[in-house]
Structure formats: C-alpha cells, structure tokens
Amino acid sequence: MTKADLVDEVVRASKLSKKQAETIVNTVFASIVDALQGDDKIELRGFGSFRVRRRRSRQGRNPKTGARVHVPEKRIPYFKPGKELKDLINSDASGAEPVRGPDDSGGA
Numbered sequence: 001m002t003k004a005d006l007v008d009e010v011v012r013a014s015k016l017s018k019k020q021a022e023t024i025v026n027t028v029f030a031s032i033v034d035a036l037q038g039d040d041k042i043e044l045r046g047f048g049s050f051r052v053r054r055r056r057s058r059q060g061r062n063p064k065t066g067a068r069v070h071v072p073e074k075r076i077p078y079f080k081p082g083k084e085l086k087d088l089i090n091s092d093a094s095g096a097e098p099v100r101g102p103d104d105s106g107g108a
Contacts, residue, residue, distance in 0.1 A: 003029075036077055048081040 003025065010021035032050060035042050042050040057073040081089075 044082075046082055046084040048079055048085055051078050051080070052076070053078045 007018065007022045007025050010016065010024060011018050014021065016024070032042055036050060036052050039052055052075045055074050055076055058071050060069050060071045061067065062069055
C-alpha cells in the first residue's frame, strides 16, 4: 500500500475530498516524525508503538577497498507491532486460532 492508496482509503471511508484526506494523512505522518525527532514514544493501542533507538558509533569498512571507515552514532526509528495487530495478521478470516510457524512451540 502506498501513501496515495492510504489517501484513497480515507476518502472512501470518510466521504471527505481527496485534498482533505491528503491533509489528514500528511498531518498524521508529520506528527509521528515530529514526536520521534523529539525522542517521544508514540503508542497506538491495538496497533503498535514507534520509538527511536540509538546506534553507537563504530568502525566499519568499505567493502570495495577494505579501508576502515568511522560510522558515526545515529538514531533509528523502530516500530514494534502490538499484540492485537500480530493476532489479526496471523489469524485467518474465519476467526480460527492463529497459524503457528515451525519456530512457534505453541506451549507443547
């Protein structure tokens, strides 16, 4: 799904104009970015949370030349899905139990 698809979905669900829906989507995204820039945490109940993680500076290497390069510290946005979102993604449409992968023990 692209940002344009999301705008179209807001138009369809809300009966707003495309321009109004685009403003809403852009405002939501800008609010998330502003909060993350301020090191705030965003929690959307039932969906997930956005946080900023810090990566320490380190020594890397240029894969082409093999020369050592300094990689500075950086902040990385991180999304952690909520339990409800995970359950919705892992269940089928009939509402049956979530499908378990080979790594899931299922308590057995």
